[in-house]
Amino acid sequence: MRLPVRVETAATRWTVEGDPEHWAQLQALRRGRLPLQPWLEGLSSGALQPEPELLAALWAQLKRPEVERLLASGAAADAGPWLVAARQELPALVATPAVVEAWLEPLLEHQVQCPARQARQWLEVLAAFQDPRVAQRLRRVVLEASRLAIEPGASDGDLQELLPLLPLLGRQRQRQDAPLLLGCALDPGPLAWRRAALEGVALGLSTWPLPLLVPALQRLAEDLSSALAAEALDLLARLPQGQRALRALRTRPLDPAVAERLQRRLQNSPLVLVVHGRQGGVIPALYCDLAQQLSRRRGAPVLVQALTAEAPAADAAFWLAAQRAGSITVVPLLLLPGEHVRRDLPALVAGWRAATAGALPEGAGPSVGWRPFLGSWPAWQSLLGDVVREAAAGRPFAWLHHPLQGQLAQRFLHHLARVWGQEGVPAVEPGPALRLALDPEGPALLVPYGLAPSRTAESLNMEGVVPPSWEVLPPLLELPSVRTFLLDRLEALP
Amino acid sequence: MAPALSKIEQAKAERCGLELEPQLAQLAAQGWDTLDEATLTIRLKWLGIFFRPVTPGRFMVRLRLPNGVIHADQLEVLADAVDRCGEWGSADITTRQNIQLRGLLLEDMAPLLSAMQAVGLTSRQSGHDNPRNITGNPFAGIDPEELVDTRPLVDAIQARLLADDAPRNLPRKFNIAVGGAPDSFLLHNDLAFLPADRDGELGFTVMVGGFFSAQRNELAIPLGLWLRGDQLPGFSLAVLRHFERCGNRQARNKSRLMYLVDELGLEAYREAVLAEFSGLGGLADPHDGQHRVTRAPRSGLGVQPQRQAGLHWVGLSVPVGRLDAEAMAELAAVARRHGSGELRLTEAQNVLIVNVPEEGLQALLAEPLLQRFSPTPGPLMAEAVSCTGNRYCSFALIPTKTTAQAVVEELERRLELPHAVRTHWTGCPNACGQPYMGEIGLMGAKARHDGQMVEAVKIFLGGDMGVDPKLAELHDKGVPLVQLVPVLENLLIERYGARRRPAAS
CATH class of the missing domain: 3.40.50 (Rossmann fold)
Known part of the structure; x- marks a missing residue:
């Protein structure tokens, strides 16, 4: 029998939900300013209800034997409050060695011993921990559910309880789960299921192999669900070389809102306009005006470099734009294939490549490309x-x-x-x-x-x-x- | 023997979170789940990055916007960041004239911080045990009633406090504000500079020790010192250095500045700070603490004439301070189209479009955005302030923002009010929504209703930010949310002169 409103002991005056002092007491417990034993005794014996806020306050305090004792007691008969507490508290703690040491093994053992519905809830508790064994259990459940999801007539309601498992599987960051998560997002099925799968993809984004990830996200960007398509597009934009993948979508049939989003995500490269300077490297004002106007229209920095002068200083905004776009484009506004085009230009491009390597961290550097000189463009002629x-x-x-x-x-x-x-x-x-x-x-x-x-x-x-x-x-x-x-x-x- | 450091103090002492900035891309690649608790929940906050347990993997970034000033190009960068988060993305205007962005992945942080840097924004040291965003008069520089333009002062204080030689490991968070008008109520700050005269010269009297928390709530008290504007950065640094050295690091619930003032006594505290200030070459004059703040803050909503002839600001009500990407981008566009591109944020979580020429007012008032962010909101919505609530904060016991908005809208449907009534909504006793400052304060709680524990609020009444300021006091310790509208309806009728609208009676 559970005791009612308040429990008193010689050492501790326990409060329960609704008591004006309850919040302050839980804060004190969470911060280790109250002795644990009376609370553990109360929970294990059933004298205290395992309310979520109390369990949350205990997560970081317990040692493995105490966890085992609690899980073996009636306090763990219902996974519900544990799950609420885990959602609130565990995400910040799961990389703490003492918490992993105390909880992971006992939870792994406890979860397999529970009946199905309880086991699913305990799996969600367990899934906060990043561990191959946890990932394996999650994978199995998601795989089974994914078969259910694509059956005709499957509804959001059938899968509602399983939805949280998809982001949790993503958070496990096991590369082998990419096909499963991407498949769940791509296959026809209840929208909530597909979106949960895509959130799983998002939460493990840097883990997934790009050759699988990019085409899948490109397909999703064309999905009939604009919400799903929009998120896929935004994930593509976050990937290394994502701009290339986005550009490939420009000719695809996209939902109008998604097409607008694509336009917002496409990042123009910063340009370097190479021009004939005047004596002393002075750049005629006409070029500066052109660059300014062009910069506004492209939404990206445009620099003008005179052949007879040092390269212009690129500021933080230039490098940021280059990093986001993944490239810098050198455009020779030169009209004839003289020495400048044949000899100076390659050296100038090499200079930009060296500057890029110096300005940005390794691996983050954009490529430096160059266009044919203006005079050779047939349209110009x-x-x-x-x-x-x-x-x-x-x-x-x-x-x-x-x-x-x-x-x-x-x-x-x-x-x-x-x-x-x-x-x-x-x-x-x-x-x-x-x-x-x-x-x-x-x-x-x-x-x-x-x-x-x-x-x-x-x-x-x-x-x-x-x-x-x-x-x-x-x-x-x-x-x-x-x-x-x-x-x-x-x-x-x- | 020195007492053992708490877990938080250990984490701060081991490594400063600012050192993580160059590694952000790498941390994102390895995954946030692999970060230890101290890095995830403490150190990242030095970069303004907040792990949110309610949305694991979706982070928050809190900026620094000194004096609540932001430009259209800056707001566009933030709008873009929120837009990239799709339906996860949102932003809040905070009670410190600041903005925080929600729904971001750790992968977003490195590019976002670079993008912010490129437009002159920073999120540095905006969380945890740091000097938080420094507030000032939201109408600074454009205010016909202005005593002092607070913008350069706030900028200078921030620059001094974020310099390399400034403290990076305070015992607790620290709020600073500078007043510049007769309605600059700032006594909820640890350190407030209020405009004050001394021998015919206008400067600032120093107030210390204001704060709200679950344990204790205090308004700042006069320290008995007077400073010229150019002394504020150095004096702020002196206060912080002393606090860093002498503040309580054993009990976080007793570590705000007022506890140190209590411990030392006001006289001794003043002498200690003066000695610290003297070490920086500063000298403060004694003062009786009288100041020129005489009334509660203006809302600044609607069309208001600026100090500059022919120019106006237009204050827009942002319901409970919540923004989305589209609204942010549109605010930036509207500010650029009709004003100078500059916007201001208020402590009441609203936004001002400034420098609007007389001839541009009509076009601005016709903007579709103003259907959503009204310049003439109802008397409750105009001054409804809310913390984040349990959608994003694990401490909050109720969904404050949605509750506040729904309740206020319903009350405005039912009632006519002769004047604005300031309501402050907060989700838990930590009091981020400043319930003690509201004429009506509401704090998330649990209460028994029909045999069940349900979401509820405690009600506080009587907060006053006028010439004789006082904190709101507990009126009701638990009104279930389902009963809140009728309870507040009666309160507003009985105490604030509200009348039922004919159609609703």
């Missing part, structure tokens, strides 16, 4: 043809380029001449060549082939350098269509 033809408005035109050496460069210039229907003129003493190409007396358009102002281009605007009937096109970046093209194309880069 086509755009420039249109821009020049439109600006020329029927007038003859000539384009003036940086002088280039070598066969490759010459072949490239011939290619551009074919695309634009006009040979280029090298910028070394261009006067005679230009006068050969264009009628000094008639109207003509002169196109300095450069994105930003350069010394050569500026000299053309000096009085007397070109005939007054010729128009000199401004730096290409000042042309709205060119600027728009660059912003759109660069924004679209991953």
Whole structure:
């Protein structure tokens, strides 16, 4: 028979739930300021009810013989209060050696001796401990339940009691459980069951083999349940190289809310725009404006690096964005395959790789990739043809380029001449060549082939350098269509 | 022989939690279950990371937002972190003008801390035995009634207390606040600086020892010292260093500052702190403790004119301080769209959009977000403050936030009130929801109802944060939640001038 409201002993005045002093007494017990023996006696003899708060206060205090005594007594006849106490208290204690030493073996033994329903509840208590034997028992029960879950007509109600076991199996972090948990999440079945399985995946996330995990999460991201799909998407975003897996989802049929979530998770790489600087490495303001606008549109940092200067300082935000995106992209805003493209650029990329290794912990470093130089993009060549033809408005035109050496460069210039229907003129003493190409007396358009102002281009605007009937096109970046093209194309880069 | 260190003191002495920061990614990879109890439940809190036994594996991060100031780009980073947690994610505005994020995996911590750093946020030393988020006047810098702009002072105190040479192992948590207006009620802090005059100069009188706990509740008392604003960081450091050295490390339930003041006596305590301050090159003047805080805090809700001509702040009621990712992102967007992008958080768990030009008010008031976060809430919702409750806290005996919201909404449906009534809801005797400060305080409890033990509240009445402040006193030791609405309804009618709405009578 259980005693009623209050139990008094010579040493301790026991309180029970509802007593104004009960909370303070349990706190004192939990903090080891009250002797344990009277409480143990009371519980073992049945004089005290095994209320959850009392059991919770005792978890960290008991030694193995005391645990064994309690589990063998009537206090352990009903697993219910133990389970409530375990949920509240055990998670923070299960890596404490003294707690493991006191509880694990007695619980393993006690759990197998209980009838089915009690055994399940004791298994949940036990499952707080990370141990291969515990994982094995959990696995067996989950496996059986998973068969029940996919039977036609299975309902949430049938599996309700077993739901907590799935996250607990995940917390065991046994790699071999990846197929079971992912299968439970993927297979048709009650939604609550599938979500509990996915929470199990989440709680052991770093354990699961990526070749199994990534495709399973990608499939789940397409699930009809948007909640399940959203969580799968968020888990993908947390994985190493998760951005790649997310990008693969862009063409998949996703729930609209999940597609929006995908957009939020896709992280653009920080860009490094490589440009011709001016003397002393000064970067023309046009490039800085472009980078600023681009950074806003991409939601990622954009740096400008002049070929003739040191690499710009990358701040914490740059490295964070690089880490999240998993990559840094170098984009050479160079128009011709000269020495800069062929020799300087690889060295510059190598410099970024070294900087990355220095700035971020090993294994966390993003990759550093680079795009072909801008002038080689077919879309760019086509755009420039249109821009020049439109600006020329029927007038003859000539384009003036940086002088280039070598066969490759010459072949490239011939290619551009074919695309634009006009040979280029090298910028070394261009006067005679230009006068050969264009009628000094008639109207003509002169196109300095450069994105930003350069010394050569500026000299053309000096009085007397070109005939007054010729128009000199401004730096290409000042042309709205060119600027728009660059912003759109660069924004679209991953 | 020195007394043996308690388990908590041992854990703190063995290793400072700040050292864990570079290992966060590695700890996540090996799994939180493998962390020892001290690391999991104590040391991680030095980084602002809280293990939550109610949601094992889903952690909480508590930030530091000095003076409750946050910018849209910062709030967006936090919104993104919560968004990544899907349905597990949420955030609370706390009673220390702060934000805590919930539902995070340990895997989220390293990237989140980096992301926060990139926008100037930190969660450092926001939990356990540390100087907690430092509060100030939520209207600082924009307040027509302002006496002192508390923002630079609060920033300077935080910078000093988080510096490398500042204490990292206090005996207990420590709350500091700086007052800057006539309604800066701060006497629940261990150390409060209240605006005060001395010889015609405006500075601060020092108040010490305020705290609430399960064992004892005290309002801060005058220490009898006066400081200029530029002395606050150094003086705060002196108080903390003395507390670190002399505070009680044997009994955590007797380790808040007031116990040390009691132990030494106010005079001796003052002399000890002055000596510590002197060692830092500081010198404080004596003072009679009179100050310029004369009334209970304003809610700041609704459209309010700023000190700056043509600008307003708009205070929005966030029911019981609970936010989700979408609301956070939208708050940031609204602040950027209609104001300067800056937001303020209040101790009553509400939010202010500041620097809104006159001509932008109408558009702001038409924002759909304001359907949810009203600038003109009912008189109970406006000042309903709540702790986390048992959804996330294992101490709480009731679901405080949902209960508070449901009860307040129902009471507002039934009653008309002539003025706002401040209710403070807390889930357990630890009193995180500050029930003793409420005109009506409610504390989670258990009570017998129809032969069963059920969720209930103790009711406290009479908390006053005005010129003659006092703590609320116990009125009823156990009202089952199922009976709470009618009980509060009668209380509000009898004591606070409420009238039943015609349709409800």
